[in-house]
Amino acid sequence: MMHTRKIRLMMASAALLTLTGPAFALDGADLMKKLDAATNANGTSITYDKAEVDGDKVTVTGVKLKVASQPGDAVDLNIGDLTFEGVEETEGGGYYAETVSFPDVNVSQDEGAISVKDILLSGLTIPANATGGTINDIILYESASTGPIAVSSKGKEVFSLESTEANLARQENDAGFDFDATASGIKADLSSVEDAKTKEAIEKLGLTTIDGALTMKGSWEVESGNVALEEYALDFKNVGRLNFALDISGYTLAFVKSMQEAMKAAEANPNKEEANQAMGLAMMGLMQQLTFNSAEIRFDDASITKKALDYAGSQQGVTGEQMAQSLKGLVPIMMAQLNVPELQNQVSAAVNAYLDGPKSLTISAAPEKPVPFPMIMGAAMGAPNTIPSVLGVKVTAND
Structure with a gap:
């Protein structure tokens, strides 16, 4: 009798492990499918070669993006391999990743080149249903950052950034978001300008090299659609600080969804001229839903x-x-x-x-x-x- 009970207990345990095992196993293909659906709303499609799962880590190889730059036209970007770490499935079938690491970018074309290092997303939330109309149906991140960015022409560096960072924080009760961003250590070398008159002006104004930073700060209230851009500033040494602020209402989730649908419709139209006209009319119609609250442009001189x-x-x-x-x-x-x-x-x-x-x-x-x-x-x-x-x-x- 005791022997029979032990056998039944072992079978029951095995059955339980069989049933519960898949609940803890991540599905890399499903993660990428839902990521593609979420980014597709903004006119971007994602393809990849394979997605391999190792515990809470998902490695995706051969990632490519197709980004719609304008109706009837798209840019293909070869991303390479993505590494999602600290991944877990969220309630309802979405996903959360603590970090997403990108490969460094090194692109050369003709006489120009661009490089971007240390690209990282933190706190990425991928919705289960990107077609929904709530805050939980949007792809979100907590922070995005890069290390150095450099642009060169004819073998000479003409523009660089030390680092960039953007942060997005949910407000209490999911009322909206607070956001901020910085781009520090902006440097540009204008000494290579070839036009004689422009070169003279640059030298007289002391702009052969410029050094500064960009900062941005604002909030978005979902229900009213109030977007308050408190600061969007460019600050350059020995030049000055130019800041732009804007406050509008009506930029709701419904507005965003309508705008995305208009972009999709234009993208699907093979006639580019017709698509651009339709897009323009759609944007004019959507603008009717917005309300102007305030705006400001301010320049603080630095010589x-x-x-x-x-x-x-x-x-x-x-x-x-x-x-x-x-x-x-x-x-x-x-x-x-x-x-x-x-x-x-x-x-x-x-x-x-x-x-x-x-x-x-x-x-x-x-x-x-x-x-x-x-x-x-x-x-x-x-x-x-x-x-x-x-x-x-x-x-x-x-x-």
Whole structure:
């Protein structure tokens, strides 16, 4: 009797292991199928040779991307091998990977070459159903980064980056996302410019080599579709900092889905001209759903203005100060043609203050109430001189 019970227990244990085993085994082919479906929504398709699983690691070889650059046209990218680590299947059939490592990029064509090192994605979430309409049906990552990026021409490095990083964080209760990005150690060598006049200007302005960084920060609220781009700035030594900010509403998941469908329809149309026209009309229609809240462009000078005035003046046979005085007289004449008296006075006062002591120049648009895009488009077509008042445009200097 005891012997029989032991046999039954062993059989039951074996059956249990047989049933539970596949639940812990990852399916590399299914992961790539769902990754392809998720990226396909943005006009990208993925092919590969094979996907091998080793515990929670998935190695995919021969990965190729086909990216739609415009309707009827696509770019093929040979990625190589991808390594997904810390992979687990999520509830509902999606996947999460702690990291995704890419091979270094080294591409040469004609006399140019580009290299990108240490490409890494962290916290990648692949949805089970990319056709759904919730935040959980979007492909997401927690961070993306690269090491050095270099571009060369005729054997000489003309552009480089030390590193890039982008971060995406879910807000509480999945209300939306906060995002930020940086590109540090941006360097460009303009000494190889061949046009004599352009080369002279570059040298006089002290722009033979430029060194700076790019920063970006913002948020997206899913339900209202509010996109608040607080900062998108380029900051270069001995030049200045140019920052762009924008706040709009209506960029919802439904809006994104409609835009993706319009892109797919255009991509499927073999007639490129017809596809571009259809895409343009679709975008015009979608723009009707957006609302303008505010925008701002600001430049903080770091000595480039005086250099530019001195150079422009030298071309006219005058000093930089004389050139500044000439511009002060020219601006009101140019603004008068736009028939916007209030804005004309603002611009003239701001330009005068800036040229007298260059510190900052700001153009902002902050209407009292959000303005639907159709109203802006109507004003642009019917009465363009009313746009500054519709958007609450202001121009200030050195504030």
